[in-house]
Amino acid sequence: MKDSKKKQIGFQYALNGIWQVVRTERNFRIHIFIFLLVVIFGFCLQLTAVQWCLVLGVSGLVFVAEMINTTVERLIDYMKPEIHPQAKAIKDIAAGAVLMAALTAAVIGLLVFIPKFLHLLH
Numbered sequence: 776m777k778d779s780k781k782k783q784i785g786f787q788y789a790l791n792g793i794w795q796v797v798r799t800e801r802n803f804r805i806h807i808f809i810f811l812l813v814v815i816f817g818f819c820l821q822l823t824a825v826q827w828c829l830v831l832g833v834s835g836l837v838f839v840a841e842m843i844n845t846t847v848e849r850l851i852d853y854m855k856p857e858i859h860p861q862a863k864a865i866k867d868i869a870a871g872a873v874l875m876a877a878l879t880a881a882v883i884g885l886l887v888f889i890p891k892f893l894h895l896l897h
């Protein structure tokens with residue numbers, strides 16, 4: 776098979792992976808909804824290039840963390856372990872990664888948007 780054809784198929788698998796998460800994970804859809812709100816507010820409040828980089832960067836971090844968490848959960852469920860402390864620790868750590876990304880996003884979001892809102896009020 777040609778190299779470009781192989782790459783195209785790999786890309787389709789990757790898109791399929793993203794679609795799987797969008798379709799099945801409620802939390803991921805909530806992240807998308809929040810992201811769209813942030814983008815709308817970003818345009819309305821005319822974020823600078825650096826502010827866009829921060830907001831988009833941290834949003835990407837949340838999406839990636841959520842997808843890795845979903846991967847870990849599915850892997851553990853696929854292996855069908857008994858209730859086991861290791862299985863619990865693995866899932867809890869993956870969930871903790873999402874929480875850390877989300878908290879970072881929230882702090883950066885507040886640092887970027889609060890001064891913009893205050894500026895509007897004055």
Ligand SMILES: Nc1ncnc2c1ncn2[C@@H]1O[C@H](COP(=O)(O)OP(=O)(O)OP(=O)(O)O)[C@@H](O)[C@H]1O
Pocket residue numbers: 802848856857858859860862863864866867870
């Ligand atoms: N096999 C297991 N053994 C021990 N504890 C488990 C096991 N599976 C899940 N748990 C515990 O239950 C928690 C929730 O697991 P679950 O797979 O339901 O994730 P979830 O966060 O509810 O996933 P979803 O994103 O589908 O809502 C885990 O964080 C872990 O503490």
